[in-house]
Each structure stands twice: as C-alpha cells, then as structure tokens.
Amino acid sequence: MTTQALWTYVCPLTAIVPNTGVCAKVGREQVAVFRLVSPQGEDEAVHALGQWDPRSQANVLSRGLLGDINGVAVVASPVYKNHYALETGACLEDESLSVPVFPVRVAEGQIFVGRRPADGA
Amino acid sequence: MDFFLGADMKKRVILAGHGMVGQKFLEQLAERAGDWQVEVLCEEPRPAYDRVHLTSYFSGSSAEQLSLTPPDFFANTGYALNLGEAVVAIDREAKTVRSSLGRVLPYDLLVLATGSYPFVPPLPGKERPHCLVYRTIEDLEAIKASAVGARSGTVIGGGLLGLEAAKALKDLGLATQVVEFAPRLMAVQIDELGGRLLRRKIEALGVAVHTQKNSTDIVDGEQGRHRLRFADGSHLDTDLILFSAGIRPRDELARSSGLAVGERGGIVIDNHCRSSDPSIYAIGECALWEKKIYGLVAPGYQMAEVAAATIADAAAPAQFQGADMSTKLKLMGVDVASIGDAHGATVDALNYVYSDEVAGIYKKLVVSGDQKRLLGAVLVGEAADYGNLLQFALNGIALPAHPEELILPAREGGAKKGLGVELLPDSATICSCNNVSKGALCSAVAEGCTSLGALKKCTKAGTSCGGCAALVKQVLDAELKAQGFSISNHLCEHFPHSRQELFHLVKLGGLKSFDAVLLKHGQGRGCDICKPTVASILASVWNEHILKPRHAAIQDSNDYYLANLQKDGSYSVVPRIPGGEITPEKLIVIGQVAQRYGLYTKITGGQRIDLFGARVEQLPLIWKALVDAGFESGHAYGKSMRTVKSCVGSTWCRYGVQDSVGMAIRLEHRYRGLRSPHKIKLAVSGCTRECAEAQGKDVGVIATEKGWNLYVSGNGGMKPRHASLLATDLDDASLVQYIDRFLMFYIRTADRLQRTSTWLDNLEGGIDYVKKVVLEDSLGIAAELETEMQGLVDTYECEWKKAINDEQTLKRFRHFVNSAEPDANIQFVDERGQIRPARAAEKITETVA
Ligand code: SRM
Numbered sequence: 001m002t003t004q005a006l007w008t009y010v011c012p013l014t015a016i017v018p019n020t021g022v023c024a025k026v027g028r029e030q031v032a033v034f035r036l037v038s039p040q041g042e043d044e045a046v047h048a049l050g051q052w053d054p055r056s057q058a059n060v061l062s063r064g065l066l067g068d069i070n071g072v073a074v075v076a077s078p079v080y081k082n083h084y085a086l087e088t089g090a091c092l093e094d095e096s097l098s099v100p101v102f103p104v105r106v107a108e109g110q111i112f113v114g115r116r117p118a119d120g121a
Numbered sequence: 122m123d124f125f126l127g128a129d130m131k132k133r134v135i136l137a138g139h140g141m142v143g144q145k146f147l148e149q150l151a152e153r154a155g156d157w158q159v160e161v162l163c164e165e166p167r168p169a170y171d172r173v174h175l176t177s178y179f180s181g182s183s184a185e186q187l188s189l190t191p192p193d194f195f196a197n198t199g200y201a202l203n204l205g206e207a208v209v210a211i212d213r214e215a216k217t218v219r220s221s222l223g224r225v226l227p228y229d230l231l232v233l234a235t236g237s238y239p240f241v242p243p244l245p246g247k248e249r250p251h252c253l254v255y256r257t258i259e260d261l262e263a264i265k266a267s268a269v270g271a272r273s274g275t276v277i278g279g280g281l282l283g284l285e286a287a288k289a290l291k292d293l294g295l296a297t298q299v300v301e302f303a304p305r306l307m308a309v310q311i312d313e314l315g316g317r318l319l320r321r322k323i324e325a326l327g328v329a330v331h332t333q334k335n336s337t338d339i340v341d342g343e344q345g346r347h348r349l350r351f352a353d354g355s356h357l358d359t360d361l362i363l364f365s366a367g368i369r370p371r372d373e374l375a376r377s378s379g380l381a382v383g384e385r386g387g388i389v390i391d392n393h394c395r396s397s398d399p400s401i402y403a404i405g406e407c408a409l410w411e412k413k414i415y416g417l418v419a420p421g422y423q424m425a426e427v428a429a430a431t432i433a434d435a436a437a438p439a440q441f442q443g444a445d446m447s448t449k450l451k452l453m454g455v456d457v458a459s460i461g462d463a464h465g466a467t468v469d470a471l472n473y474v475y476s477d478e479v480a481g482i483y484k485k486l487v488v489s490g491d492q493k494r495l496l497g498a499v500l501v502g503e504a505a506d507y508g509n510l511l512q513f514a515l516n517g518i519a520l521p522a523h524p525e526e527l528i529l530p531a532r533e534g535g536a537k538k539g540l541g542v543e544l545l546p547d548s549a550t551i552c553s554c555n556n557v558s559k560g561a562l563c564s565a566v567a568e569g570c571t572s573l574g575a576l577k578k579c580t581k582a583g584t585s586c587g588g589c590a591a592l593v594k595q596v597l598d599a600e601l602k603a604q605g606f607s608i609s610n611h612l613c614e615h616f617p618h619s620r621q622e623l624f625h626l627v628k629l630g631g632l633k634s635f636d637a638v639l640l641k642h643g644q645g646r647g648c649d650i651c652k653p654t655v656a657s658i659l660a661s662v663w664n665e666h667i668l669k670p671r672h673a674a675i676q677d678s679n680d681y682y683l684a685n686l687q688k689d690g691s692y693s694v695v696p697r698i699p700g701g702e703i704t705p706e707k708l709i710v711i712g713q714v715a716q717r718y719g720l721y722t723k724i725t726g727g728q729r730i731d732l733f734g735a736r737v738e739q740l741p742l743i744w745k746a747l748v749d750a751g752f753e754s755g756h757a758y759g760k761s762m763r764t765v766k767s768c769v770g771s772t773w774c775r776y777g778v779q780d781s782v783g784m785a786i787r788l789e790h791r792y793r794g795l796r797s798p799h800k801i802k803l804a805v806s807g808c809t810r811e812c813a814e815a816q817g818k819d820v821g822v823i824a825t826e827k828g829w830n831l832y833v834s835g836n837g838g839m840k841p842r843h844a845s846l847l848a849t850d851l852d853d854a855s856l857v858q859y860i861d862r863f864l865m866f867y868i869r870t871a872d873r874l875q876r877t878s879t880w881l882d883n884l885e886g887g888i889d890y891v892k893k894v895v896l897e898d899s900l901g902i903a904a905e906l907e908t909e910m911q912g913l914v915d916t917y918e919c920e921w922k923k924a925i926n927d928e929q930t931l932k933r934f935r936h937f938v939n940s941a942e943p944d945a946n947i948q949f950v951d952e953r954g955q956i957r958p959a960r961a962a963e964k965i966t967e968t969v970a
C-alpha cells in the first residue's frame with residue numbers, strides 16, 4: 001500500500017487554450033484538465049476533475065464551459081449544463097452527484113496530474 | 122398488566138383509523154412540540170393511501186404508488202402502527218379501547234378518523250356475488266376479479282363517485298351503464314343545463330346513462346349475471362353491479378359508547394374537533410360539524426390540523442370554521458367544476474350563462490344581486506377558469522364591470538381578462554386540499570423553490586386533487602417576475618444588462634472579445650449563459666469568426682466542435698443542403714462517407730441528412746471528405762440560420778405559381794451562417810397549398826400569382842405559433858429587403874434564446890409595430906439594418922472549410938491530449954441495419970488487469 005501520488009505528464013500549459021479544458025489519460029482514468037486565466041490574461045490555476053459526467057453518463061466534462069457561480073469556479077457539463085465546482089467536484093444542482101478531484105502540479109510550464117488520493121493503492 | 126405498570130409520563134394518544142385524514146393528523150402532530158405516545162389502529166391491511174386517486178389503480182398505479190405514508194414515518198416519529206387491527210369498543214369511563222385482536226389499550230386522548238362507508242340501498246338481491254362497492258384497494262381487487270369473464274357493468278349512482286367508478290369499469294373493458302335516481306348526473310354539484318351537457322359527453326364516450334330510474338331489486342339475468350329491475354317495469358341485464366349511492370359516516374363506535382351523533386349519522390364535533398366527550402376527537406368523513414358531513418379530503422385535512430393543534434396546545438386558537446366544497450374534476454376526460462353556491466340558492470342571486478353546444482362547453486356564474494361578488498359557478502367541458510373563479514368567490518374579490526367576460530371565450534386579438542394573481546391577498550388559499558396560502562407559496566419561492574416541482578415538493582400545494590395546479594404556476598410565475606424585477610432582465614450574475622443592451626454596448630464600444638466586454642461591463646469570470654450570448658453578439662455584430670482562438674473559450678461546446686454533441690459523447694454531422702435540393706452525386710458522397718465511418722444516417726425534419734455517431738477525432742476527416750465534394754457546414758450546432766425548407770414549386774408541380782425551390786436556395790445562400798439569439802428557420806412554398814409549411818417558420822414565404830407573401834414569427838416545436846402576415850405580393854428584391862430588415866431587427870432586440878415567435882409575442886405593439894419598422898421605416902434604421910445584413914452576407918465563410926485547413930483548430934479534435942486513443946466508452950450496437958449507442962448494460966467495460 002502506498003499513498004504516494006504517481007504523477008502523469010499531461011501537456012504544456014500553453015497547449016490548453018485559456019479558460020478551456022482538455023482530457024488526459026491518467027493510468028486507466030480519464031481526467032478533465034482546465035486552465036483558468038483571468039480576464040486580464042494572467043494564469044490563475046489548473047484544475048483536474050474526472051472526465052465522466054455522472055448525470056449524462058458520458059466522458060465529456062473537459063468540453064464544458066468554465067465560469068463562476070456565486071464566486072465558485074465551475075465547469076458546466078456540455079450535455080445537461082449542470083455545474084461542477086472545480087475545487088471540490090461537487091455538483092451545484094444535485095448534491096447526490098459529484099466528480100472526483102485529482103491533484104495537479106505545474107512545473108516549468110508542464111502539467112502533471114496525480115492519481116486521486118482516494119484511490120489508495 | 123405490565124403495560125400500565127410500565128407506563129411513563131407521556132400522554133397516550135390513540136388514533137382509530139389510518140386513512141387520508143388520520144395520516145394527516147399524525148404528520149401535523151409530529152410537527153408540533155410535545156411528547157406523545159401514539160398508537161394507531163388501522164383496520165385496513167396497509168397504511169394510509171390516496172383514496173382520491175384510487176381510480177388510477179386501474180390504469181396501472183400500484184398500491185405503493187398510492188401510498189401516502191412516507192416509508193420511515195413511523196420509525197422517525199416513534200409512533201406505533203398496528204395494521205389489520207380495528208377498534209371495536211370504547212370504554213369512556215376507564216378510558217380504554219378494545220381492539221379486534223382483543224387487546225385493551227388505555228388512552229388519554231382518543232382520535233376517531235374512521236371515515237365513511239359506501240351506502241348500499243336496501244335492494245333485495247344486493248348480497249348477490251358480483252354486487253360490489255368502491256372505496257378501498259381491496260374493493261378494487263374484487264372488482265378486477267369480478268370483471269374477469271364479465272362483459273358489462275352497471276354503476277348505481279350518478280354522482281361524483283359513481284362517474285369515477287364508471288370510468289374504472291370502462292377501463293376494465295366492460296360495456297358500462299350508469300343508473301341514477303335523480304333526473305340528472307352530479308345533482309349536488311351542477312345545475313340542469315350543465316348536467317345535460319355532461320350526460321351527452323359521457324354518452325359520447327360510450328357509457329350509457331339512465332336517469333330517473335328507481336331500482337327495485339336484483340334477480341338472475343338472461344343477458345348477464347344479474348337483472349336489475351326498476352319501478353317503471355323496465356330492467357337491465359348486467360354482469361357486475363357497483364353501488365355508489367352515497368357515503369355514510371362510520372360512527373358505530375360513537376353510537377355504542379354514547380357520544381352525540383347527528384340525526385342522519387356523523388360524530389358531532391365542536392370548532393376544535395372535539396366530540397361530546399372532551400377526551401375524544403373526531404376528524405374527517407366520520408365527523409359532523411354544524412350538521413354537515415364533508416365528503417371531500419380538504420376539509421378533513423383542515424380538521425386534522427385543528428385537532429393536532431388543540432391537542433398540542435389546548436389554548437391554541439386554531440378552529441375549524443367550515444370548508445369550501447368547491448370541486449374540480451376530470452370525469453372520463455370531461456372537465457367538471459363546481460364552486461360555492463352553484464345552484465343560485467342565495468336570495469337575489471343572478472346568473473350569467475354561456476353555453477356552446479357545438480364545442481360542448483357550459484359555464485355559469487352565480488353573482489350577488491349587486492353584481493359585485495361571485496357566489497358560485499358551474500363549469501362543464503372546460504374548467505381552465507376554475508382557479509381564478511374560485512379565488513373571486515373565496516376572497517370576495519370585486520368582480521370586473523362585465524363579469525360575463527370571465528366566462529366568455531377570448532376573441533382573437535383581445536387577451537382574456539383574468540384575475541391577476543397579484544390581486545390576491547397573501548391569505549388567499551391557493552391549494553385547498555393542503556391548505557396552502559398564496560403567502561406560503563410566495564415565501565417558499567423566496568426561499569429558493571423557483572421551479573414548479575420544487576414548489577410542490579416543499580409546500581405540497583397541487584399534490585392532491587391537482588385542481589389548483591394552474592394557479593400555483595401563476596403565483597410562481599408572478600413571484601419570479603416580481604423578484605426578477607429587481608435584477609430586471611439581467612443576462613446573469615456577471616452582466617447587469619439585458620442581451621439587447623449588451624448588443625448595443627458591444628457595437629458602440631467597438632468591443633471585440635469576451636474579456637474586453639467583461640472588463641468593461643461585467644464582473645467575475647462569466648458563465649455558460651453569458652459566454653455563448655456574447656459570442657453570438659460578437660458574431661452578429663462583427664462576424665468575428667467563432668474559430669478564432671480568442672473566442673474558443675466562450676463557445677458552447679457544439680460551436681467549439683462545430684457539431685452536435687450526442688448523449689454518449691459522440692457527435693452528429695449535418696451538411697447544408699440548400700432548399701432540400703441535392704444531386705445524385707452528392708447523395709452518393711454522403712452515403713460513402715457514412716459507410717466509411719460507420720455512421721447512422723437519418724433524413725431530418727429540415728430536409729437534410731444527419732449523420733450520427735462520429736467520434737470527436739473523426740470529425741475533421743469526415744468534413745474533409747464532405748467539403749471536398751462541395752458541401753458546406755449546415756450550422757446545426759449553432760444558434761444560427763438552420764434551413765430553408767422548400768416545396769417543389771412551379772418547376773414541376775401543376776399548381777405552383779412561383780419557383781419556390783429557386784427562392785429557397787437563394788435565401789439559404791444569403792443567410793447561411795447567420796448567428797442569432799436563437800435558431801432561425803425559413804421556408805418557401807410554391808402556392809397557397811403550403812407544402813413547405815412556411816407558416817410554421819420564423820420567416821415563411823408563400824408564392825402568389827403576383828409575387829410572394831411574407832410571413833414572420835411562426836414556430837413549430839414546443840409552442841407552435843402560426844406566422845403573422847407581414848407583407849403581400851412582393852417582388853423578389855423587396856422580399857429579400859424586408860427579410861433583411863426583419864431578421865436584423867430581431868437579432869438586435871431579442872433576448873437570449875428567444876425565438877422570433879416569443880420575441881414578437883412579447884414585443885410592445887406586436888406585428889403592427891414590426892410592420893411599421895420594416896415596411897415604413899418608422900425608426901429610420903432600415904438602411905442601417907440592410908447594411909449590417911449585407912456586411913454579414915459578404916463576410917460569410919464556411920466554418921468547416923476553415924477549420925480543416927487550420928492546424929491550430931485541428932488540435933481540438935482529439936479525445937485525449939496525451940494519447941491518440943479514442944474514448945472507450947463510446948460503443949455502438951446494431952439496430953435495423955445501422956448503429957445505435959449501446960445502453961449501459963450492453964457496454965463492454967475495459968477489463969481490469
Ligand atoms: C435532427 C432533427 C430531428 C430529425 O431527425 O428530424 C432535430 C434534432 C434536434 N433538435 Fe429539432 N431537430 C430537427 C428539426 C426540428 C423541427 C422541424 C423543422 O425544422 O422543420 C422543429 C420544429 C420547428 C421549429 O423549430 O419551430 C424542431 C424543434 C426543436 C426545438 C424546439 C424549438 C422551439 O422554439 O420550440 C428544439 C429545442 C431548442 O432549440 O431549444 C430542438 C432541438 C434539437 C436538438 C438540437 C436537441 C439537442 O440539443 O440535442 C437536436 C439536435 C440533433 C443533432 O444532434 O443533430 N428542435 N426541430 C431535425 C434537424 C433539422 C435539420 O435538418 O436541421
């Protein structure tokens with residue numbers, strides 16, 4: 001049993017168009033990686049959530065629009081437009097739904113995604 | 122008995138009867154402070170269920186669906202429920218009850234909610250098998266069993282319940298008859314004319330109605346199991362008889378224990394629902410209040426509340442003050458409603474009557490002598506006004522100067538005068554079944570119940586008889602409107618502007634990117650509402666290409682991938698087929714492309730061909746093949762001009778008077794790619810037969826001998842609207858000129874996601890105003906609108922042609938950024954020779970190593 005995160009290389013930060021997402025393969029999992037940029041053009045954060053939208057049952061979250069709702073940064077699922085918080089993965093409209101959050105590291109302009117902590121081994 | 126020894130200080134409440142009202146009482150008691158030891162004795166084998174919707178048991182509802190008792194109600198409250206155990210005697214001296222299982226239980230307070238039983242008239246032969254009643258689920262099961270092998274059924278009693286029962290028999294496939302003693306149906310609730318119409322409607326549904334029939338006995342039949350004989354010497358043969366001749370309160374416990382009962386039955390109660398013994402309460406259909414038995418659930422619910430409040434706090438001011446007996450029902454699909462003094466029994470009462478025997482509608486208003494107040498009403502055939510009228514009657518709201526307008530049908534042009542819900546006081550009861558006031562609804566909306574579903578769930582309004590549903594919706598809408606008023610028509614939390622305002626700000630400020638608009642006029646990051654709206658405005662104002670990287674982050678997913686996302690994450694491909702005209706060569710190409718990529722093909726409702734099941738990485742390859750063969754994007758993914766539908770027109774059709782295909786193609790080429798607040802559809806028909814259905818389109822063109830008639834703001838879809846005629850007998854050039862002006866005016870002024878139909882319906886002045894702007898240039902902007910449109914026409918580019926030739930854009934079209942693999946979750950199976958998305962159970966999951 002190891003809890004050490006295994007980091008998977010995704011892509012250079014600049015490969016993601018500001019305020020959009022891409023889908024990365026991390027181990028066997030599909031992960032949506034989003035690049036948040038301020039309206040002034042400064043990079044703010046990179047977030048990683050599961051690509052699987054539990055509401056529509058499809059691997060689509062990286063294709064959703066980014067935004068904020070009452071100050072909470074979210075992605076809107078492109079299928080039924082339900083929102084997931086980028087920080088926590090919680091669905092704003094339906095508390096019974098959520099998506100996993102993955103650790104992200106940006107080093108020298110390169111993005112890495114870690115295995116999700118809850119995974120255990 | 123150790124029961125007594127172990128008894129603690131808790132007050133013991135025993136409830137006899139767990140019907141609709143009994144359960145409501147328990148819920149009300151559980152909501153109040155107080156430590157009770159509650160024991161429920163329920164004669165039926167199952168906890169309380171919805172008797173009002175009993176008939177739906179025949180149309181497929183299960184006993185579980187009818188249940189009114191939340192699954193963990195008794196676990197949560199600690200109340201004890203004893204199914205299949207009735208109270209058989211009360212010892213008021215000892216304050217105990219004896220149960221049918223022989224148990225003796227002490228009580229401090231006893232609540233009788235024993236309901237009523239169906240009255241069976243003392244006809245000789247009434248005990249024969251297949252002579253049944255209709256009140257419990259067990260009764261329904263008996264009816265179902267008896268219907269096996271039966272061909273016909275007869276209901277004795279043509280009141281509300283009798284007609285309900287007749288529907289049940291009909292649903293079971295029996296030839297159904299209704300026998301009524303009175304001269305008309307539903308004599309209690311509706312008047313003679315209304316009853317006559319109801320009878321006609323019910324007969325038209327295939328149920329025979331016999332009024333003024335006095336049944337004498339039941340004997341063996343020749344054409345059926347029974348023969349029902351009447352006093353006039355006639356008879357009727359039938360296989361099954363259902364008695365529905367009224368209800369009688371179940372007051373037997375009260376009688377045997379010496380409580381006061383009414384002359385014709387019913388346990389006498391005071392305003393606190395107490396019987397003549399202050400330790401015993403009676404509520405629901407077994408109770409008699411001011412000599413009245415209420416055979417409806419709403420008054421019972423009110424009694425339940427009053428009893429619970431009094432028990433919880435003896436000083437509680439809650440009092441039962443009588444209840445309204447108005448009802449609205451759908452009897453075999455026929456709307457019937459009765460309000461207040463339906464028979465005009467009040468002195469000086471005056472009637473307004475509207476009767477349309479063609480459409481089968483009857484409406485009557487009973488008003489006070491001074492014509493200021495509504496006393497009662499009868500509605501048959503159409504009861505949409507029920508909610509409004511009920512509010513007039515219940516709240517004594519002053520009637521309009523011409524009360525008849527409340528029941529006269531709306532004429533074209535003039536909107537029907539209703540009662541604005543704004544006029545109602547907060548105390549007005551909107552849902553009488555669940556006693557929900559307007560004020561309660563409004564506070565629930567304020568607390569966040571902003572959808573009908575949420576509002577119903579949280580207040581229970583509209584969840585019983587459903588008669589108030591329309592009114593609940595009106596209150597919701599009015600409340601939302603009132604609340605939205607403070608934030609007015611703001612697009613979303615990021616922009617304190619309407620779409621229309623933003624359009625002008627973008628144009629006047631020369632703003633060309635979302636970030637620029639956000640920094641200047643908005644706040645926060647934006648969201649999935651304002652981003653696509655601004656993208657659409659930028660496209661309409663500047664024809665800024667949606668593929669530009671700086672617009673990438675604000676496009677709706679469909680626009681970003683230039684294709685329509687399907688439920689499984691795959692996409693559809695719709696090439697433009699202008700006017701629906703296509704060469705065999707092009708048809709073959711579509712077929713070949715579909716074959717090569719294994720796509721599902723379907724002819725759309727818009728006269729073109731949709732190819733489904735493309736994975737994101739296949740889109741550029743598919744489009745390369747299509748573009749090479751001369752196809753263009755069909756913009757099925759955008760809020761943009763979709764299709765121009767055409768009929769074959771004068772070229773081939775013997776009736777055609779103009780070349781409709783030619784005009785359709787011309788229009789489609791002109792407006793292709795046009796971005797707009799919502800999608801836009803056009804059609805051109807070659808003559809008045811209208812085979813292209815142009816009057817259902819945003820812009821519809823119909824050929825005349827002299828040119829073209831131009832229709833606008835038609836809609837199919839969710840709320841069909843016939844297009845309005847804008848101009849007649851136009852030549853080709855003025856047709857195009859007017860369409861330019863019309864469309865640009867719509868694009869400038871409409872709200873986000875507002876089709877031309879709703880836009881026009883909400884536009885002050887309506888079609889006459891649009892006529893002035895478009896035909897007479899009343900705003901002096903016609904030239905501007907035309908120039909703007911011409912600018913868009915001149916800068917049109919096929920989005921797909923551009924995309925497949927741009928390295929940067931092509932990078933979007935892969936599922937993984939770090940792997941070339943496709944999405945393994947997109948899987949298909951075969952159906953009718955083509956693919957369809959695999960259902961969850963059909964999918965093959967990756968095996969875990
Ligand atoms: C493919 C098609 C059904 C078909 O197999 O025939 C279709 C499919 C869809 N329609 Fe439609 N509509 C199609 C013709 C129609 C028509 C008939 C027509 O155009 O003559 C109508 C009624 C006419 C009208 O629009 O007034 C129609 C009224 C709607 C509506 C209701 C619009 C309204 O204002 O009431 C929606 C929902 C919306 O747009 O908000 C809708 C939405 C949709 C969407 C976009 C739903 C979605 O978001 O996934 C479907 C996308 C299909 C796809 O992925 O390609 N579709 N849809 C038709 C495509 C026509 C085409 O060639 O482009």
Ligand SMILES: Cc1cc2nc3c(=O)[nH]c(=O)nc-3n(C[C@H](O)[C@H](O)[C@H](O)COP(=O)(O)OP(=O)(O)OC[C@H]3O[C@@H](n4cnc5c(N)ncnc54)[C@H](O)[C@@H]3O)c2cc1C
Pocket residue numbers: 137138139140141142143162163164165172173174175176206207208209234235236237255256257282285371374404405406407415416417418419421450586
């Ligand atoms: C087919 C049908 C359609 C209806 N449609 C409508 C409608 O559209 N609108 C409307 O407002 N109303 C309607 N009603 C009437 C409505 O169902 C009643 O008003 C309501 O059920 C009364 O509730 P209650 O609790 O007083 O009586 P019930 O629901 O009858 O409950 C009484 C319960 O007490 C039990 N019981 C009796 N004696 C004892 C005892 N000694 N010990 C223990 N348990 C006992 C009975 O078995 C029963 O379960 C309809 C009724 C029927 C049958």
Ligand code: SF4
Pocket residue numbers: 768769770771774775776777778781806807808809810811812813
């Ligand atoms: S609308 Fe007229 S011209 Fe067109 S196909 Fe129908 S009948 Fe022929």
Ligand code: FES
Pocket residue numbers: 551552553554555582583584585586587588589590
């Ligand atoms: S009035 Fe019956 S559900 Fe509201």
